[in-house]
Amino acid sequence: MKLLVTGGAGYIGSVVTAMLLDAGHSVVVLDDLSTGHEVAIPPGAQFVRGRVHDVIGDVLTPDFDAVLHFAAFIAAGESVQKPAKYWDNNLVGSLRLLDAVRSAGVRRLVFSSTANVYGDPDSVPIPETAATRPPNPYAASKLAVDHALAGEATAHGLAAVSLRYFNVAGAHVRADGSLMGERHDPETHLIPIALQVAAGKRDKLELYGDDYPTADGTCVRDYIHVSDLATAHLLALSTMQPGSHRIFNLGNGNGFSNRQVVEVVREVTGQPVPTEVGPRREGDPAVLVASSEKAMRELGWQPAKPALPQMVADAWDFFAGATVRHKTR
Template identity: 50%
Template structure:
């Protein structure tokens, strides 16, 4: 297939692009590099440095590319920042995606896999969360993605637009030669690995009084390569179905302290901790049920253990910073 990957110089988009190329697909990456670098672009991909808010440029790209489908990752992703600057999340994540969708309609491109989020659910009424659970985001990031899902629903209803929306939770791990490298970094596992490498003195825990086993937030973790598999399956499914919404997760949750303990086991390093107050908009528990995509598309994660996910990230982290391989 010939595919357009927006945000393809990021962590998830970059991983998916590499896996697609390795499987023999043709990939065009469209990214403004606002949180990445040119070196993150997958070798073998065509690269266009531009913003999806640029309607003439994205429309030209879609018209000339003759794509079989679009995978849309381009977005701002920091829930905490979204509670300080909600306006930039609605501009970048919602309004810019609308521009992309309008351009797709104008150029006859009718298949999209959308990188959504479990933050659409907010505080779940029960876990693991099913796809038909109440959608009540507790932060502007989740709301910005949910608004896109609403837009997609109307585009499907009115224009027959085909799409799959994947709501995933915390993505982690690395593939050979490529891993998580946000600028600046704010995700838990790479931050803890920085402590293990001596690049940071400690890790901060935001909130230790949640109604969870040890008082810290519980999250679901999925390996980035398993997520890539889900994206390809979802795109292929749009040949037969016209609309799909799937959770992608491991089905089990881990507290922040359990993640820290896992990193300590994998690396053999002690991880100093500093406790901070809760952050606005952080749900206590987010754990997904992925039974729907397993039963409908045959998706099966290859990384079932948190230690294995972290071990792949640790290998990448060492290669990235100190040139070691184990």
């Protein structure tokens, strides 16, 4: 198939691109590199630099079979301070994409959504039927796209899938042995920041709040290996239903507190990770843990790397290799 991957220079988008290429598909990556990195785009993919808003009509032509849409800003905390930035990029950009999909007659779209749309859930693990209470503009913008996809499926027969996933970690090993991992700048995610502290790149790690209603007072999150997550995108692509918008949660069903994650990083790296407690971040739910039963049942998805130490170890291997490569340039 010929596939368009928006945001394919980012962490998850680049891993999905690599898996699509390894599966024999032809892939075009569209990314403006505002948060992605051209070096992350796997060899073999055609790269078009630009914003979805501006160039999608020229890029998406009728010979494409499907779109996988990752292009978005993802920092929930920043979205509270700069909501217009998130509404424009995440929602308006997605609506422009849907216009182009309709015009080109492309009938399949897989959307990178987020479990953050559930806010503070009534119970965990969270099923897809749980009430949505987006706690910040980032989550609200993603939920708005979910609604737009549902309307597009009903009105125009689009086959659409939204994958709502939780915290993503680890590094993907390609067939040639190369590692693909997380390289956000600035980094906002717990595991890579903790690894930077372990490597001496940062003095300490700030824990945002220790007064949540959890066992140790810090937020609890479900973690999913990036390779397992990417596999779910390929499965979704192969099981799409015209005129239907389907939603799947993806996670391991196990929650880890921020303090537990830091302890795993210490164990894996053998290094101290000094921490300091700071104030809560606006829009952070206390507990997010997924129920992935629907994805397992309907997509045939099963996480192959569910253990948090394995995710941290893979991320540590990538971080060490990326640091070495950076020094030799």
